[in-house]
Amino acid sequence: MIIKGKVYKFGNDINTDEIIPARYLNTSDPEILAKHCMEDTRPGFADLVEPGSIIAAGHNFGCGSSREHAPLAIKHTGIACIIAASFARIFFRNAINIGLPITESAQLVDRIKEGDRISIDLDSGKIDCPGGEVLSVPPFPEFMRAIISRGGWLPYLKGL
Amino acid sequence: MGMTLTEKILARKAGVEVLKPGDFIEIEPDLGLANDITAPLAITGFRKAGGKTVKYPERVFLVPDHFTPNKDILSAEQVKILKSFAEEYPGIHFFDQGEVGVEHALLPEIGAIQPGMVIIGADSHTCTYGALGAFATGVGSTDFAGFLLTGKAWLKVPSSIRVVFKGDLQNWVTGKDLILNLIGKISVSGARYKALEFSGPVIDALSIEGRLTMANMAIEAGAKNGIFRVDQKVMDYCSVKAHQDQFNFDADYKTESEDYERTVEIDVTGLRPQVAFPHLPENVRNAEDGRQIKIDQVVIGSCTNGRIEDLRLAAEILRGKRIAKGLRCIIIPATPRIYTQALNEGLFTVFLEAGAVISPPTCGPCLGGHMGILASGERCLSTTNRNFVGRMGHRESEVYLASPATAAATAVTGVITSPEQVEAVPGNRITKGDARDY
Numbered sequence: 001m002i003i004k005g006k007v008y009k010f011g012n013d014i015n016t017d018e019i020i021p022a023r024y025l026n027t028s029d030p031e032i033l034a035k036h037c038m039e040d041t042r043p044g045f046a047d048l049v050e051p052g053s054i055i056a057a058g059h060n061f062g063c064g065s066s067r068e069h070a071p072l073a074i075k076h077t078g079i080a081c082i083i084a085a086s087f088a089r090i091f092f093r094n095a096i097n098i099g100l101p102i103t104e105s106a107q108l109v110d111r112i113k114e115g116d117r118i119s120i121d122l123d124s125g126k127i128d129c130p131g132g133e134v135l136s137v138p139p140f141p142e143f144m145r146a147i148i149s150r151g152g153w154l155p156y157l158k159g160l
Numbered sequence: 161m162g163m164t165l166t167e168k169i170l171a172r173k174a175g176v177e178v179l180k181p182g183d184f185i186e187i188e189p190d191l192g193l194a195n196d197i198t199a200p201l202a203i204t205g206f207r208k209a210g211g212k213t214v215k216y217p218e219r220v221f222l223v224p225d226h227f228t229p230n231k232d233i234l235s236a237e238q239v240k241i242l243k244s245f246a247e248e249y250p251g252i253h254f255f256d257q258g259e260v261g262v263e264h265a266l267l268p269e270i271g272a273i274q275p276g277m278v279i280i281g282a283d284s285h286t287c288t289y290g291a292l293g294a295f296a297t298g299v300g301s302t303d304f305a306g307f308l309l310t311g312k313a314w315l316k317v318p319s320s321i322r323v324v325f326k327g328d329l330q331n332w333v334t335g336k337d338l339i340l341n342l343i344g345k346i347s348v349s350g351a352r353y354k355a356l357e358f359s360g361p362v363i364d365a366l367s368i369e370g371r372l373t374m375a376n377m378a379i380e381a382g383a384k385n386g387i388f389r390v391d392q393k394v395m396d397y398c399s400v401k402a403h404q405d406q407f408n409f410d411a412d413y414k415t416e417s418e419d420y421e422r423t424v425e426i427d428v429t430g431l432r433p434q435v436a437f438p439h440l441p442e443n444v445r446n447a448e449d450g451r452q453i454k455i456d457q458v459v460i461g462s463c464t465n466g467r468i469e470d471l472r473l474a475a476e477i478l479r480g481k482r483i484a485k486g487l488r489c490i491i492i493p494a495t496p497r498i499y500t501q502a503l504n505e506g507l508f509t510v511f512l513e514a515g516a517v518i519s520p521p522t523c524g525p526c527l528g529g530h531m532g533i534l535a536s537g538e539r540c541l542s543t544t545n546r547n548f549v550g551r552m553g554h555r556e557s558e559v560y561l562a563s564p565a566t567a568a569a570t571a572v573t574g575v576i577t578s579p580e581q582v583e584a585v586p587g588n589r590i591t592k593g594d595a596r597d598y
Contacts, residue, residue, distance in 0.1 A: 013348055013440060017548040022527035026227055026234035028201045040550035060349040063382060064546060065527075066284040068201055068300040089353050089384055090284060094300035153302050154209040157309075 001145060003081045003101070004119040005053040007112055012058035014041070016065040016091065020073040033069050034076035051078035054118060056109050058084065062091025071095040071102075081120060083108050083127070083137070096144060099152035105137045122148070164320040164419045165387050166355040169295040173278045181319035181421070189219070190277040192307045195263055195523075196224035198282035198300070200241045205305035215311030217251030221272065223263035224255070226523045231530035261495025261521040264288040264376060264463035269495055274398050275390040280304070280313050285463050285545065287378045291371035292398060293390035298379060318384040319421040320355040321346075325362035327429035332579040334473070335370030336465060336543065336563035338362070339377045340434040342426065344444025352382030354421065359389060362428050368397045369469040376464045377545050380441040433578045435541070436561040439549045447566050450576025457540040458483075458571040459552075460564050461492025461519070462526045465543035468493075470564040471502045475510040477568035479585040483515035484574030490532045492519040516571070528552045534559075541570045 018041040020033055027033070038045035055061075055074070061084035062070060071094050074082065082095065082102040095102045101122055111129055112118060119128045125139035140148070147156045163171060163179065171179040173187045194202055199222050206214075214220060222242045227235035246254030255266065264285050267273050275293035279286060282304040289296035299313065307313055323342060343350070356378045363371070371388050378386025388394070433447040460466070460474050471493060483489045491511050493499040499521060502508055511518055525532035526544040534540055534553030539560065542552065547559035562570070565579035572582050 015546075015548045017527075017546070017551050021550050022197075022226075022529060023533075025197045025527075025529075026232060026238060028204065028238075040555035060352060060382060063348060064284065064379075064548060066282055066286075066298040066300055067197060068282075068302060069197075072201075086349070086352065088349075088382060090298050090300060093303065097300055097302035154205050154305060157306070158209050 001101070001122045001148065002119060003052070003054065003122070005080055005117065006050050007054050007056050007114065007116045007118055008049070009109065009112070009114045010055060010057040010061070013060045013063055014057055015063045016067050016070040019062065019070040020067065022065070025067060025069055028069060030072045030076040033073035037073040037077050046077050049077040049079060052080045053078060054120070055079055055082040056084070056112060057082065058109050059086045061087050063088035066090045066094070068094045068098060071098050071100050075100045083120065085109055096147060097153040099148050099150070101140070101148050103137045103140070105135055107135050111135070162419050164355065165357055165389065166295055166320055166385060167317060169276055169278060170315065170317055172276070179317050181317050183317045184314060185317065186312055186314045187278055188311050189280045189307065189313050191219050191221065191272060191279045192281065192304060193221040193223060193263060193267065193286065194282035194301070194304050195226050196228065196235065196238045196242060197226050198304065200238045201301035202282060202304040202308065203241055203245050205302055206308045209305065209309060211309050214249040214252065214308050217249045219311070220252045220308065221267060222246055222252060222254045223260060223266060225260055225262050225521070226527065227529050228260060228522055229257060229520060258496065261498070262463045262466055262523055265466055265494035265498065268292060268372065269497055271398065275394060280307060284379045285376050287383065287386050288372055288376040288463060290375040290378065290385050290387040291368065292394050293388060295385055295387065297385045318353055318355045320357050320419070321351055322357045322359060322420040322423045324360040324423060324425045325358070325428055326360050326425065327362065327427040329362055329428050330431060332433055332565045333428065333431055334563040334565060335366055335373040337431065337434040338428065339374040340436050340441070340444050340561065341431060342424070343377065343381050343436070343441050344434070345426070346381055346424065348380060348440050348442045349382045351378065354383055356381065356383045356386045357420070358386065363388065364391065367469060368393055369467045372467065373464055377441070380545055433563060433566045435566060435576060436547055438547050438558040438560065441545070441547060441561060447562060447576060447578035450560065453539065453560070453576045454574060455487060455541045455560070455570055455576060456538040457532060457534065458487065458489045458567050459492070459525050459532055459540060459542040459544060460490070460567050461494060462523065462544040463494065464545045465564050466492055466494030466498065468498050468501050470543065471498070471507050472505070474564040474568040475507045476584045477565060477572065477579055477582055478514040478516070479510045481514055481572050481582070483571050487571060487574050488532070489514070489516040489571040490519055490525065491516050492524065492531070493521060495521050525552055541567055541576060543567050
């Protein structure tokens, strides 16, 4: 699975309240959630995102709450993948469970700038950066690729 | 090599002799919970997956606490989903208004949590139950849907960090100050993916409520779970329901230092009341460093600090005083039982005469839900657990985290204030020792 897209950069410790403020959690409609994604930390983000884009972030992305609304909101803005130096554990679980591919690279965020276009091959774990540099991340194990391609953990379980 | 407390509980549940960090296990948790925010997504997932039966309804706890009493139509619809689901699958525990309290205060109080249990919750502060010697961790709605369907969950065994608290605790320094101090030292990602095991003479002397406060904020250091040894205090607290097959806690919980990834030692002698400044729980300073900071609102409550000991501590400071002009003070007993207890002990009179308002049990303002939202530029000092940007309201508002004693002292002066700077008036039922001595 290859994802090519424009990069949006974020820093360290991006928390779930920044990703989707709790005041919008009186619904679980992903389209409504997506409209408010990153609203407090980067107003207007949801309107900017080109479908198929990639978030590149620093350490501990998704820290805070267990709300699955956070990866759902990101996914429904059109973001196709998140690559962070590290993820908070509940966020990592939730993203995979809803079929949003995410992976860890400690180098990426420092090698690229906002708006760069990169490509990541989840099967081989190769990231092609601007200027020809290639970074490696652990390839997705087969079962995780299957979860992603079926759209999440529950569809995956149903298909077993 | 032995196993840590967390590894022992998980090994027992997984039915294996030995587990080590990094091992994956599939287990059947003893209890799973979700709230009015996370359960609707899980129930939708359950239905989409073609769910026809709930595997273990009696293990399922649905606690609508975040936006209740329902703040608007959308919230009411969410709670209705929980209620209908509980009616559809008898055995599920559902708590309606009048019974419901903040989930992590409510479940220990009703005896649902017992030592040695493995618990998953679709709420990040599920780690609170580690105070009672359970393995408890936050998961997402899809994981919870999987639990509804199959009764199962998968977990990766975390490595453990042991934190040893030693020395002499000063007056007015509480479990909240200990955990804030630790997060300040190891950062909001210092225990990411790991277990935090709390021990030492200071912990032995700490009340169950103080320990619940500490375990509650393990997630704020990124931890998978926080855990405490089971001692007599825990056994007494949990005696409401005898555990069916108990550990031999003394023997099983004895571990050697090499079993831990690392040990953090904290000498609390001289530790001052702590405050986490905006916008991360790791921005911890001494309360007196905030003397110049004017506060618009104080909140005393939540799964972190809404228990009876917390309210008594606040009352000790507020008794016979007035809340500062121009400051709002909102007090939220975390459960109906705590509410009744505070009423019967005369604490409400203290709060009302001081000029505070008393809210029904709810998570409400902690997550910017309702019952005390901040305007732009406003500052709140709160006994809750998170101070992220926009957490309690407008993105240009600020949240400072502290203990109920510091919160009450701040409410009286209007600026961030260490409790010993305000003269306390012990009530009939409380002495300084009692408030921290379960």
